[in-house]
Amino acid sequence: MSLFGIKIFLALVLPFISGYLLFCYVCSGIKISTAVSLAVSYGLGMAILAHCMLFLAALGIQFNVISINLAVLIFCLFFYILIKNKPIREYTYFDDRILESNKDNSTGLFNFLKCIFLVLGLLYVSYGIFYILFRSLTLPIYAWDSIATAAFNAKVFYYERSLDNLAYVPHASFPLQIPFSLTWLAINIGQWNDQYLKIIFPLTFVSFLTVFYHFLKSYTDKKWALLGCLLLFSSDLLLEHATVSMRDLSMLYYNCLCLMFLLIWNDRKQDGYLILASLCSGFGTFLKLEGLAYLIIHTILLIFILIHKKFNVFKEAFSKLIKFVIPSFGIYSLYAGYKLLANIGVNEKWQFDFKLASFARLPTILIRFIEEVFLTSNWNIIWFILLLGIIIQLKKVRQNFTIQILLLSLALFFGLHFSVALFTKNFNDILEVFTLSRLILHFFPLAVILIILLNFPGKIQHKALAG
Amino acid sequence: MTISRQAPGKTLLLEVFYCFSIVLITSLILLLLLAQHLKLPFLEIILIFFKNLQVERSYNSCYSKLINDRHPYFYLYLIISFSSLIAILANFRFKNCKRKDKELLGSYLNRPFIIAMIVFISTISVQSIHNINNFLSKDIRFRSMSSFEKRYFLFGSVYAFAMQCRRYLPGMHVAEFDTDLKLDRDPGMTTQRRLAYFLYPIDIRVHPPHKAVDVHVFYQKDNAGAFVPEGEIIRYKLDEESLLSSRVKGN
Numbered sequence: 001m002s003l004f005g006i007k008i009f010l011a012l013v014l015p016f017i018s019g020y021l022l023f024c025y026v027c028s029g030i031k032i033s034t035a036v037s038l039a040v041s042y043g044l045g046m047a048i049l050a051h052c053m054l055f056l057a058a059l060g061i062q063f064n065v066i067s068i069n070l071a072v073l074i075f076c077l078f079f080y081i082l083i084k085n086k087p088i089r090e091y092t093y094f095d096d097r098i099l100e101s102n103k104d105n106s107t108g109l110f111n112f113l114k115c116i117f118l119v120l121g122l123l124y125v126s127y128g129i130f131y132i133l134f135r136s137l138t139l140p141i142y143a144w145d146s147i148a149t150a151a152f153n154a155k156v157f158y159y160e161r162s163l164d165n166l167a168y169v170p171h172a173s174f175p176l177q178i179p180f181s182l183t184w185l186a187i188n189i190g191q192w193n194d195q196y197l198k199i200i201f202p203l204t205f206v207s208f209l210t211v212f213y214h215f216l217k218s219y220t221d222k223k224w225a226l227l228g229c230l231l232l233f234s235s236d237l238l239l240e241h242a243t244v245s246m247r248d249l250s251m252l253y254y255n256c257l258c259l260m261f262l263l264i265w266n267d268r269k270q271d272g273y274l275i276l277a278s279l280c281s282g283f284g285t286f287l288k289l290e291g292l293a294y295l296i297i298h299t300i301l302l303i304f305i306l307i308h309k310k311f312n313v314f315k316e317a318f319s320k321l322i323k324f325v326i327p328s329f330g331i332y333s334l335y336a337g338y339k340l341l342a343n344i345g346v347n348e349k350w351q352f353d354f355k356l357a358s359f360a361r362l363p364t365i366l367i368r369f370i371e372e373v374f375l376t377s378n379w380n381i382i383w384f385i386l387l388l389g390i391i392i393q394l395k396k397v398r399q400n401f402t403i404q405i406l407l408l409s410l411a412l413f414f415g416l417h418f419s420v421a422l423f424t425k426n427f428n429d430i431l432e433v434f435t436l437s438r439l440i441l442h443f444f445p446l447a448v449i450l451i452i453l454l455n456f457p458g459k460i461q462h463k464a465l466a467g
Numbered sequence: 468m469t470i471s472r473q474a475p476g477k478t479l480l481l482e483v484f485y486c487f488s489i490v491l492i493t494s495l496i497l498l499l500l501l502a503q504h505l506k507l508p509f510l511e512i513i514l515i516f517f518k519n520l521q522v523e524r525s526y527n528s529c530y531s532k533l534i535n536d537r538h539p540y541f542y543l544y545l546i547i548s549f550s551s552l553i554a555i556l557a558n559f560r561f562k563n564c565k566r567k568d569k570e571l572l573g574s575y576l577n578r579p580f581i582i583a584m585i586v587f588i589s590t591i592s593v594q595s596i597h598n599i600n601n602f603l604s605k606d607i608r609f610r611s612m613s614s615f616e617k618r619y620f621l622f623g624s625v626y627a628f629a630m631q632c633r634r635y636l637p638g639m640h641v642a643e644f645d646t647d648l649k650l651d652r653d654p655g656m657t658t659q660r661r662l663a664y665f666l667y668p669i670d671i672r673v674h675p676p677h678k679a680v681d682v683h684v685f686y687q688k689d690n691a692g693a694f695v696p697e698g699e700i701i702r703y704k705l706d707e708e709s710l711l712s713s714r715v716k717g718n
Contacts (some may be wrong), residue, residue, distance in 0.1 A: 110480050124595065131602060138609045143526050152667070159639060159668045165675045195614065234591050236529040238521045244526045280681050375538040377522040377529040383591065385583045388551070392576050393668050434527035454482040455580045 002137045004189055004196045011188035011242055012045075012203075014072050019045025021079040026279070027272040028086055042110065042203060045251055047283035048075055048178040051334060054286075057163035059339055064161060065187055081347035114223075121226050128233040129206065135243035136202045141194040143244040149174060149209035151245055154182035155192055166342060173345045175286045175335060178247045198245050205242035212445060215260045218404075218463050220456045221316045230386075230449045237378035237437055238444060248287050248438045254446045255294050259409055262298065263402055266305050267462035271323055274302075278324040282331030290442065297412045304408060308401060353425045365421045368431045369414070378437050379444060389454040400460055406450050413443045486554055486581045497542060505535060516542070520590060521560060521597035542592045547586050551579035622661055624705070625686075629665030632684065632711040635703040640713070641681035644671035647689055647708075662686060669711075682713040 019041035027037075050072035053063060061067050074360060102325035140150045153169045166172055178200075185197045212232065216225035234237065241249045265273035281298045285291035302324050306317045338348050361364055373383045390397060390407070417439050421430040429435050453460050502512040507530045514573045519532040538608045559575075609617055610657030612654050618626045644662075663672035671684055683699060685691035686709045695701060704710040 002712065063639065113480065124591070127595070127599070131598075131606075134602075135606060138606070138617075140614075140618055140621070142655060144660070147664045152660070152664045152672070156670075156673055157665050165673055168673045168675045170672065193614075195617075196492045230591075231587075234587070234594075235526045236594075237526075240526045240529065246526060347525075374544070377531045377540070377542060381543055381547075381583070381587055382542055384540070384547065385580075388547065388579050388583055392579050437528045455577075457577070 004193065006420060007189045008185060010197060011185050011372070012199075014047035014076070015049035015184075016041055016071055017045070018048045018072050019043065019074045021076055021083065022048065022279070023276075024077050025086070026275045028083065030272045031124070033214060035210050036214045039207035040257065042207045043257065044279065045457065046181055046200065046204075046338065047177060047254075047279075049091070049184055050177040051331070052334060053180045053184065054163075054176065057166075057340075060162075061091075062161040063183065063187060067182060068187070090204050108139065109276060118223070118226065121230050125226070125229050125233055128239060129209075132202050132205055132239060132242040136198045136275060137195070137197075140244070141198060141245045143246050144429065146245040150178045150247060151182060151194060154179035154197075157183040158186045158192055158257050161187075163342075165347075167344050173289070173339060175288060175291065176427040177283070177286045178245075182245075188262070194245075198243075199256070201245055201249060202242055204250050204253050206314075208249075208256070208445075211257060212449075216449065216452055218264075219460055220452060220458065223454050224452050228448050228452045229378075230249060231382055231451060232445060232453070235378065235382065235444060236380070237441060241438075241441060246438075248441050251284060251288050251290065251294075251442045252292075252445065253417070254280045256288060258284065258294075258298050259406075259443075260444065260449075262301060262305070263405060264401070264462055266309075266405065272319070274320060274323055274393060275327060276365060277302075277333070282325075282328035285328075285332040285465040286335055290439070292332060293416055294413075294442070295332060297409065297416065298328070299325060300412060301405060301409055312428055353421055358422055361422060361427060365431065368421075368436065369418065370438045372440065376437065377388055379440075379447075382444075382447050382451070386451050386454075389451055393454045400461060402462075403450065403453055406446055410446055410450070412441065415447075482578065483581055483585070486550070486578055487585055488584055489550045489554050489557075490546060490585050493553065494546050497546060497549075501535065501542070518591055520593050522594055535600065543586055543590060547579070547583050550582045550586075554578040554582060569623050618665075622665070623663045625658055626665055627660055628648050628686065628705050628709055631703050631705065632666060632669060636682065636711060636713055639668040640664070640682040641674060641678045641679045641680050642671045642684045642711075644684050644686070645691075645694060646686045648687055658686070682711065685710050685712075 020037065022044050023037060023041045049068070049072060052075060053068060056063065056067055056071055091098035110264070118155050141147060146152075153171075153174075153176075156165065157163065158167050182194075182197045186192050189196060209229065209232070212223050213229055216228040238249075238252075241252075258277045261273045261280065264276060265271070270295050277298065281295045285295055297322075302321060306320060309317070336346055373379065397407065417430060417436070421427055424430075430439070480691045481498050483544060498512050498516060501516075505512065507515075516539065519534050522529045522531050533539070534542065544706070546717060555578055607651075609620075610622065630645070644659070646659070648658055650656055650659050661673075666684065667685065669682060670678075674680075683694075683696060685694060688694065688708055691710050692704075694700070695710075699712040699714055702711045702713050
């Protein structure tokens with residue numbers, strides 16, 4: 001076990017460094033806390049690794065420790081040189097005390113109860129993390145989808161060391177980040193041991209949690225950020241997905257990180273965040289086919305923000321849009337281009353079926369969505385608390401642009417899946433018990449963020465992720 | 468009575484106790500009504516309610532047992548809704564509604580969140596007890612199992628058969644798979660996917676056209692031995708229905 005541990009650690013180091021260098025390049029001049037930097041670097045690094053493997057496959061080079069490490073190393077060197085030669089800008093240090101925390105007039109009993117709440121909250125979150133780590137590292141891959149597609153394809157790539165037979169593997173058009181990550185770890189440990197390969201999933205979850213906590217803390221305070229984590233951990237489906245080897249958790253990671261960075265960019269106006277959002281959105285397209293639809297939603301949200309900001313010069317707004325669109329769609333085009341060249345269908349899932357008769361499905365779909373959101377055990381009572389919050393805090397909704405963006409994004413995500421159910425032949429697929437829940441999982445944390453922002457009694461203002 | 472960040476802790480504490488008592492009373496009334504409706508003793512309905520709040524986790528969809536054909540969360544929503552209404556309107560006078568009263572009403576709008584949090588924390592506390600119990604009774608046993616035992620526990624004979632096939636026929640092979648199971652529906656579909664995963668690099672699923680079939684895998688095929696092609700010998704036989712055959716000059 002310890003030898004496997006060392007090998008896995010070593011396998012993750014170089015991708016992680018590449019992610020960190022990319023992060024440093026994009027965010028030069030922005031002070032961001034170490035924890036957030038590390039958490040984002042992990043996600044960027046895994047995506048870079050997967051794209052390096054795609055690049056090698058396109059060149060017909062076999063997968064092995066040397067070839068992959070070399071490709072990642074070249075990437076690292078490239079960004080290292082870029083960072084080194086980048087003119088040193090004036091660093092912008094943000095004052096964490098922009099919003100001074102209010103003086104505590106609390107009584108002794110209140111402080112005592114607050115302490116108990118904090119301790120219990122921390123215990124609850126710690127137990128959740130322990131549970132995730134234990135289950136993911138104790139159980140082998142057992143989820144049906146993984147065995148049928150992602151892990152199976154990864155195993156094929158591991159034995160064949162190439163993408164030569166990609167056209168013949170099941171669901172060949174599905175993006176490859178998760179299979180590539182599994183293949184990479186298997187190559188490093190020298191065998192297909194699906195118990196240890198699963199390490200990438202709890203790491204993704206912990207990375208997401210780190211960014212999520214700091215994001216909430218930067219808008220509110222530590223107590224409310226902890227409450228956010230508590231709400232997040234109450235979702236049984238999310239916890240379960242952090243322990244099985246499916247793509248949905250990683251989709252959640254990139255999708256929600258993109259939105260968080262967009263929100264921060266909206267408040268802090270530093271383009272580093274915009275490019276980070278763009279990268280996350282682009283990398284999301286290499287995880288699941290839905291990634292492209294989410295990328296379009298992210299672009300719509302950006303346009304909404306740009307219109308709201310009322311830029312005096314159109315050129316300036318356009319340049320922001322370009323800064324988002326080029327990296328994200330550029331990343332998407334890599335695998336889409338590869339699939340076109342390799343004669344693999346770009347998207348095997350969505351077959352549009354526009355018919356007037358489709359509207360007859362509307363009530364069924366609506367009921368299914370309501371059932372899924374409110375009357376399953378997947379999300380605890382989070383969506384109901386959000387609904388209550390929106391009704392009660394209508395004034396805040398009207399006044400706060402950050403909340404409006406989040407609500408719009410939720411509407412777009414629900415709208416997307418609703419439309420897919422309505423206008424495509426995937427009607428039955430989408431409405432199945434397990435499909436809809438997984439789709440909602442991709443943006444579920446937005447509900448928690450909204451609950452916290454809606455009910456936080458202070459002024460919602462971003463304070464930088466430096467804390 | 469404004470509940471805000473500036474508010475002294477004492478006020479907030481009083482608000483929490485106030486909301487808590489409303490939640491308690493509302494819950495008791497609701498459970499009493501439910502007990503009457505279902506003609507069950509009051510204590511039993513409380514026990515059922517707590518028990519059915521427990522969630523069985525699954526990566527497909529988590530589920531809880533229903534109460535009177537409704538999800539237990541439905542009752543929590545009722546508790547939150549009624550408690551919130553009571554908490555907001557309890558101190559509000561509708562007659563002679565003055566500006567001051569309206570402001571007071573506005574300040575009570577934080578109460579639903581406090582109520583929702585009370586219900587939420589109570590719910591996750593009950594669920595945590597079940598989750599920890601589940602963890603200690605089910606998940607922890609995997610720790611002491613060997614790699615083979617874990618997979619055998621999860622996948623049963625499919626895994627054992629695949630491992631034996633790979634033991635008797637190492638290396639990469641392209642195999643034809645034959646079974647009496649219906650592969651377009653469960654349990655056949657799941658069995659085939661699992662078998663394909665565990666058998667690989669004996670490939671029963673990818674089948675690139677440029678690679679010739681050199682192995683036959685029979686699983687749950689009646690009288691499988693009779694279907695072994697000429698020129699192939701049986702490499703491994705689990706029973707009369709499941710076996711692996713390959714060419715004589717194979718590996």
